[in-house]
Amino acid sequence: MTIPLTVYKTFISRLKLNYAAGTLLAVIALGSLMIFAPLDLPREQYVWLIGVLVLSLCIMFTLEWIVFSLQIRPIRNCFLAEVDNFSTLQNVYIRTHRLPALAVKRILGPHLFGLLLPATILSIWLIYIGKLSIPYYYVLLASLGVVLVAGMHALIEFYMTSCTIRPILLELSGWSLRLFGKELTLGGRVLISIRRKLKWSFFLIGAFPLLLYSLAVQFRMDDWSAAGTWQWAVLILLIGLGFSFIGSWLLTRETVLPIQHLYEKMAEVKVGYLRNGASDLFSDEFSRLVSGFNHMLRGIKIQAERNNQLLESYFATLAAALDARDPYTAGHSLRVAEYAVGIGLLAKLPEEEIHDLRKSALLHDIGKIGIRDAVLLKEGRLTEEEWEQIKQHPVLGEAILKQIEPADAMAPFLPGVRSHHERYDGKGYPDGLQGEDIPLFGRIIAVADAFDAMTSDRPYRKGLDEQQAISILEEGRGTQWDPHIAQLFVDSYWENREKKQAP
Incomplete structure (x- = not known):
């Protein structure tokens, strides 16, 4: 399907208008420079000069049209x-986003190679054969003037093109959504950095008047060989250019710093780090941006906290629903989660991992939903077939959680759910993993689950007292349970017991 040509035609018209406006300003600047040139030449030599200028301009405009056509061709083809x-x-x-930078190349290239080079060569040649009687340094000054004006023309063209391309970018974006259901984006790519853009803009804006005035003064000077003339002129020019460069550097830094600061904070938000807002270090309009960003961040934090609360409630509800099937295991998942978090804190796990560990522990037995009540709630001894069904609940639990979307949000909990019945010596189930091949969450939940199971009453037996369960954990270190994790739990138990017994 073709895109309507109205937007494209308007776009091309504005580009041509921009070029005409920039060219007019360049002509005014060059004309002003030539007015100051004290040329007193015969009419014949003026004809030669005009001929050189016209020929060079024709070459320049031809080159610019060729370059412009090449630059705009992909966009034109898209519309046609x-x-x-x-x-x-x-x-x-x-490509459209690149047009402002391409416009700079389009202006500078033809100006330098289409206008400056032919005009300089022809002028020097005419002076050499005696057709012109102007000093060679006038050609040099005129060349410097062309370079200066070309730079300002390129700067103007850059910013005017930046404004002109926006409607066509919006049109392309709208068509992409309608045709393909996809959004056009640069994906964060920086085609031209704001630091580079501002630095050169500020420098040229500051240096242009100084350089133009200096060239005009040089044209008006009658005697370049006067004592101190060159030294004085060069000194003043260097001071002015130095001031323009330092000023542009300071202005650029002052503008880029808050943008960079906000960009860094946005990168933190992107990865989920919401603790620190942007620092209010600026007293200009950037202060309003910082305030708005921090206000937005507070809203995101509130929403994230609510989402976490809902997620915690969701997990706790699932665990409670599972435990409600068997009155003898009521609260088992919540207690296992509490023990697992305690072990995670003792192991000095990062806060984010401890949150994931809690959720994984809450859901560690979720697979028992898929076990028939006749097997799960049987009071007597299980048959071998029934036991094999029970041993499948870690696999069932993982399969259930894999059905929950988004899948990446559930991924951290799957290893703990699947592997909480693995043994450190490799004799566990369902995969027979051994040692540290068992996921960390599985090794932690195994200790927490075993302690709560041993100390809880069952229909066929009374629960052990805590000291007996701790003794069994100590004996099973390195065989059934991870020795380090089991030791952390055992040591914590005895330490807490001593604190309770202390007078």
């Missing part, structure tokens, strides 16, 4: 031909 795939629009979108 059928758009049949998303990648075509994406490439044109990026």
Whole structure:
């Protein structure tokens, strides 16, 4: 499907208007420079000069038109031909974003190679053969003037093109959504850094008047060989350029610093780090941006906390629903989660991992939902077949959690759910993993689950007292349970017991 040409035609018209406006300003600047040139030449020599200028301008305009056509061709083809795939629009979108920088090249290249080079060569040649009677240094000054004006023309063209491309970018984005259901974006790519853009802009704006005035003064000077003239002129020029450079550097730094600060904070938010807002270090309009960013961040934090509360409630509800099937195991999942978190704190796990460990422990037995009541709630001894069914609940639990979307949000909990019945000596189930091949969450939950199971009453037996369960954990270190994790739990138990017994 083709895109309507109205937007494209308006876009091309504005580009041409921008170029005409920039060219007019360049002509005014060059004309002003030539007015100051004290040329007193015969009419014939003026004809030669005008001829050189006209010929050079023709070469320049021809080169600019060729370069412009090449730069705009992908965009023109997009509007004139059928758009049949998303990648075509994406490439044109990026090309359109590059047009301001390409405009600078379009101006500088033809100015330097189409105007300056032919005009300089022809002028020097005419002076050499006697057709012109102007000093050679006038050609040098005129060349410097062309370079200066070309730089300012390129700067103007850059910013005017930046404004002109926005409607066509919006049009391309709208068509991408309608045709392919996808959003056009640079994906965070920086085609031209704001630091580079501002630095050169500020420098040229500051240096242009100084350089233009210096060239005009040089044209008006009658005697360049006067004592101290060159030294004085160069000194003043260097001071002015130095001031322009330092000023542009300071202005650029002052502008880029708050942008960089906000960018860093946005990167933190992107990875889920919401603790610290942006620092209010600025007294200009950036202060309002910082305030708005921090206000937005507070809203995100509140929403994230609510989401976490809902998620915690969801997990706790699932665990309570599972435990409610068997009155003898009521509260088992919550207690296992509490023990597991305690072990995680003793092991000095990061806060985020402890949160994931709690959720994994809450759901460690979720697979028992898939076990028939006749087997799960049987009071007597299980048959071998029934026991094999029970041993499948870690696999069932993992399969159930894999059905919950988004899948990446559930991924941290799967290893603990599947592996909480693995043994350190490799004799556990369902995979027979050994040692530290068993996921960390599985090794932690195994200790917490075993302690609560041993100290809880069952229909067929009364629960052990805590000291007996702790003794069994000590004996099973390195065989059934991870020795380090089991030792952390055992040591913590005795330490807490001593504190309770202390007078």
